[in-house]
Amino acid sequence: MPELPEVETVCQGLRQSIIGKKITHVDVLQPKLRINVPEDIEEIVTQQRILDIERRAKYILISLSNQYYLMVHLGMSGKLLVHTGMPERKKHDHLYWEFEDGAAMVFHDPRRFGLVTLAASEQIAHHPLLAHLGVEPLTNDFSAAYLQQTLKNKSCSIKQAIMDSKLVVGVGNIYAAESLFRSRIHPETPSNKLNTKQYEDLAEHIRQVLQDAIASGGSTLRDYVRSSGDVGYFQHHFDVYGREDESCTICKTKIKRIKQQGRSSFFCPKCQRK
DNA sequence: CCTTGAACCTGCGGGC
DNA sequence: TGCCCGCAGGTTCAAG
Numbered sequence A: 001m002p003e004l005p006e007v008e009t010v011c012q013g014l015r016q017s018i019i020g021k022k023i024t025h026v027d028v029l030q031p032k033l034r035i036n037v038p039e040d041i042e043e044i045v046t047q048q049r050i051l052d053i054e055r056r057a058k059y060i061l062i063s064l065s066n067q068y069y070l071m072v073h074l075g076m077s078g079k080l081l082v083h084t085g086m087p088e089r090k091k092h093d094h095l096y097w098e099f100e101d102g103a104a105m106v107f108h109d110p111r112r113f114g115l116v117t118l119a120a121s122e123q124i125a126h127h128p129l130l131a132h133l134g135v136e137p138l139t140n141d142f143s144a145a146y147l148q149q150t151l152k153n154k155s156c157s158i159k160q161a162i163m164d165s166k167l168v169v170g171v172g173n174i175y176a177a178e179s180l181f182r183s184r185i186h187p188e189t190p191s192n193k194l195n196t197k198q199y200e201d202l203a204e205h206i207r208q209v210l211q212d213a214i215a216s217g218g219s220t221l222r223d224y225v226r227s228s229g230d231v232g233y234f235q236h237h238f239d240v241y242g243r244e245d246e247s248c249t250i251c252k253t254k255i256k257r258i259k260q261q262g263r264s265s266f267f268c269p270k271c272q273r274k
Numbered sequence B: 001c002c003t004t005g006a007a008c009c010t011g012c013g014g015g016c
Numbered sequence C: 001t002g003c004c005c006g007c008a009g010g011t012t013c014a015a016g
Helices: A004-018 A041-045 A121-126 A144-151 A158-162 A173-182 A196-218 A221-226
Strands: A023-028 A050-056 A059-064 A068-073 A079-083 A093-099 A104-108 A115-120 A256-260 A263-267
Touching: A004 A050, A004 A059, A004 A079, A004 A196, A023 A041, A041 A068, A041 A115, A068 A121, A115 A121, A144 A196, A158 A173, A158 A196, A173 A196, A173 A263
Parallel strands: none
Antiparallel strands: A023 A093, A050 A059, A059 A068, A068 A115, A079 A104, A093 A104, A256 A263
């Protein structure tokens, strides 16, 4: 389950639980994911050790001792769980990796919008899934100046713009709504019509809302490891997301829901004006 | 180039 | 109880 903070939390959990382990077996129960699982995954991955876990956008990159990355994306409904022994097989479990010490990792994804694939380490930056991604929101490349510069000629809504992974990665439907609320910007505002302060607020609040969520995910990391992965992604409290007709946490006005690009947007019509 | 809409897939909850 | 609808955290691709 995916927005950047959840993916980051999963990566942190994996770092604590599988680095150094040797893969002894791979079981592919369902190869038809967003991209088909490579047919040679078993021969490439078995007998390799997990060296490290990295994240790029919402992709989990597991580096292996043979200069390959195992790339995992969780899509809308994916989970990557680690068990200390062999877990019982559940519906929508699509891949199992078994380790030398008896532990196992499971990729579980009812909707199959996620993916598991392989990439040679030296060409990882040029991999088609990663090559055209924009900046990471938690690095210094992401700033008000960057937003203002890249959006100055764009008339699309600011919500659509910040969810565009060619611009900035990792801002999904929840955190787009939350960062616009904190910035007091209406989601339908044209991207090129924000003033300088609004670009500053937005850049700052995108960073903040993601960092807050990572911190709160991190606080459950102990549980994550102990219980093999179920963090409870909707543990956070949101100011606007999913709160249609409930009252604004600032001014008590009823939160509105509208559709943008086929997806729900939530905002306070009083705090967030066009 | 841009914008819009649909597509991929399963499950859940509400209305009738 | 069943059926149909809309909804869900993402991403890509085709059409206009």
